[in-house]
Amino acid sequence: MKTLNKIILIVLSIFMFSCEDILEEDITNDIVQIISPTKDAVIESNVANFKWNSLKGANKYRIQIYQFDQVLILDSLTTKTNLTLPLEAGSYMWRVRAENYAYQSTYSFPSNFSTNIPDDLTNQQVILLTPDNDKYLNFTNITLNWQELDKATSYSVRVVNTATGQEVYPQTDVTDTFITLDLPTLADGNYEWRVKAKNADTETKQYGAKRFNIDTTAPNQPKNATPADNSTQTVNTSINYTWSIATDTGTVKSPISYVIEISSDVDFTSIFQTLNSNTTSLQYTFSNTGIYYWRVRAIDIAGNIGTNSTGFKITVN
Numbered sequence: 001m002k003t004l005n006k007i008i009l010i011v012l013s014i015f016m017f018s019c020e021d022i023l024e025e026d027i028t029n030d031i032v033q034i035i036s037p038t039k040d041a042v043i044e045s046n047v048a049n050f051k052w053n054s055l056k057g058a059n060k061y062r063i064q065i066y067q068f069d070q071v072l073i074l075d076s077l078t079t080k081t082n083l084t085l086p087l088e089a090g091s092y093m094w095r096v097r098a099e100n101y102a103y104q105s106t107y108s109f110p111s112n113f114s115t116n117i118p119d120d121l122t123n124q125q126v127i128l129l130t131p132d133n134d135k136y137l138n139f140t141n142i143t144l145n146w147q148e149l150d151k152a153t154s155y156s157v158r159v160v161n162t163a164t165g166q167e168v169y170p171q172t173d174v175t176d177t178f179i180t181l182d183l184p185t186l187a188d189g190n191y192e193w194r195v196k197a198k199n200a201d202t203e204t205k206q207y208g209a210k211r212f213n214i215d216t217t218a219p220n221q222p223k224n225a226t227p228a229d230n231s232t233q234t235v236n237t238s239i240n241y242t243w244s245i246a247t248d249t250g251t252v253k254s255p256i257s258y259v260i261e262i263s264s265d266v267d268f269t270s271i272f273q274t275l276n277s278n279t280t281s282l283q284y285t286f287s288n289t290g291i292y293y294w295r296v297r298a299i300d301i302a303g304n305i306g307t308n309s310t311g312f313k314i315t316v317n
Contacts, residue, residue, distance in 0.1 A: 025056065027058055058098030093111065163189060
């Protein structure tokens, strides 16, 4: 009977895998049509905007960019049909193909192009470095960093509250490629920081922009659910730990994870197991009998740490 069950499982696995192939459209002989940059295009900017047409049956695209000496500088998979990339002055070649779960299309015919970085800043763009886009932070003395733009002599920096549109930090004529915000009263919220470059004659037409989120509020205290306080559990048997937590009512709701601690004493002075979970449950098996205590606390992605839940006692026999 066991052998028969194994055979059935293998057949079902093969069938399910085959179904994935059947459901996906065969795009092997298709070719993605590129839009820009076209063959022999000259881009008068420090950034290149790559665009191509979508292909029926595809759910992602692989774009490759080479220097003219055939050195691969980018091999990226994206679900979009466009990509913006900063490039130094030089000659390049690019191609793109479509992909789905089961198939890959033929690469588009390689298209050569070149970039030239002029003195005119109009069509150039300031490349923002850190903090990463949509970063969650629990402090306000944030250092903003960006890449130096050739031909630029100074930069203008703006920080805007995206909910209210209020400009909370304007600064012009910045000659460094970083600035530290000194805003101790900056409220929790979602913000966008923008940088524009200029020289004596021109300035970038667009601001480079990224977002960050300020969240200084600690997560709520979780409440233990199972295993219940003073319950009895069985050794070498998986125990399901669950807990609840009140809905975050703060301005910014940072993603939360949990730290579960198991101790052999009620004061948790000797913690012998620390577990992590991104949900409000996990499983753990005790290999030894005894009396144990467990608790959980929430930590958000901004770095705020909540209060530990009230510890529950369990007896493992």
